[in-house]
Amino acid sequence: MTTEAFGTRLRRAMDERGPLCVGIDPHASLLADWGLTDDIAGLERFTHTVVEALADRVAVLKPQSAFFERFGSRGIAVLERAVADAREAGALVLMDAKRGDIGSTMAAYAATYLDPASPLFSDAVTVSPYLGYESLRPALDLARESGTGVFVLALTSNPEGAEVQHAARVDGRSVAATVLDHLRAENSDAAPMGSYGAVVGATLGRSIDATGANLAINGPLLAPGIGAQGATAADLPKVFGANVRNVVPNVSRGVLRHGPDVAALRESADRFASEIRDAVAS
Incomplete structure (x- = not known):
């Protein structure tokens, strides 16, 4: 068993290594770009290279399970x-798996x-609350x-998400705001940061305000959209x-496009981490 809470370990990793999460997304076009x-064979080479280049310097690595599952x-x-x-x-x-069921x-x-006994045991997993929190x-x-x-999907960066996440419940509160309220309750007694996070897109701008969502959940906010999706x-x-x-900003293609050169991957990740650290401190 891990004796220290994930939120505590994440806070320390972000403080020491910089607040950056890099995706491991070996989709077909990126494999081709890497030659x-x-x-x-291509999947193994790609994945090994990313881990070799980044695992000793970034706070979080986020493998997208689907890109591995497609190979059985x-x-x-x-x-x-x-x-x-x-x-x-x-x-x-x-682990970016976005699981949700009953x-x-x-x-x-x-x-x-x-479960620590599982061969896929990870520090955290993404989940979907849309069968009910x-x-x-x-x-x-x-x-x-x-x-x-x-990390629970709350306000995702894809435009299709709004039809569910922005929808109003009978009490007038948006679905996304309700999910965040639940997470705040889960983290209420945690310090320095809770282990129950939300996924909130960095590309959303002030459109978040229209949902009535309160992002102060005393937990991490995974923010996709930095780099290739247009956010900075x-x-x-x-x-x-x-x-x-x-906030744990996620960058995938913005870093991965610099492979397979290990030094270039490291330089790109270091640059994003530095820019994010400066933005957060300003």
Whole structure:
């Protein structure tokens, strides 16, 4: 078992290494850009290179499970190795799986990523609350027990998300605001930062205001959209305001496009981390 809460470990990693999460997204076009084949050999080379380049310097690495699952059991084996190697090198691993279900199925998803006995044991996992927030209870409870974390989809950067996340409940509150309220309650007794985070797009600007969402959840805010999606480090204080210190900006293509050169990957990640640190401190 991990004896220290994920939120505590994440706060320390962000303070020491800079507040940056880099995705590991081996989609076919990126493999081709690296001069790799779209097969297990290419997947393994890509993943190993990213972990070798970044796991000893970034706070968080975020493998996207789907890009490994598409290769079947051999792809999952590559993912298992990447998770273990990244954690051994000091990076926290956030598994981007976006799981969401009910009952025993949700419990099985939770065990896959948050049980220390699992070969895919990660420091945290992304989950979807749109079968009802309490459907996530198996993952929330196991995270508390095992010292891991969850990041719940709240205000995502894709435009289609608004039709659900901005929708008003019968009490007039938006769905996204309700999800954030639940997370605030989960983190109420945590210090220095809770282990229950939200996914909030860095590209959303002040459109967040229209949802009535309060981002002060005493937990981490995973912010996709920096780099290729158009957001910059300078946008973070504008979007997140007083909560910016708890933001974990995610950059994927903005860093990965510099591979397969290890030095170039490191230089790009270091540059993003420096820009983000300066923006947060300003």
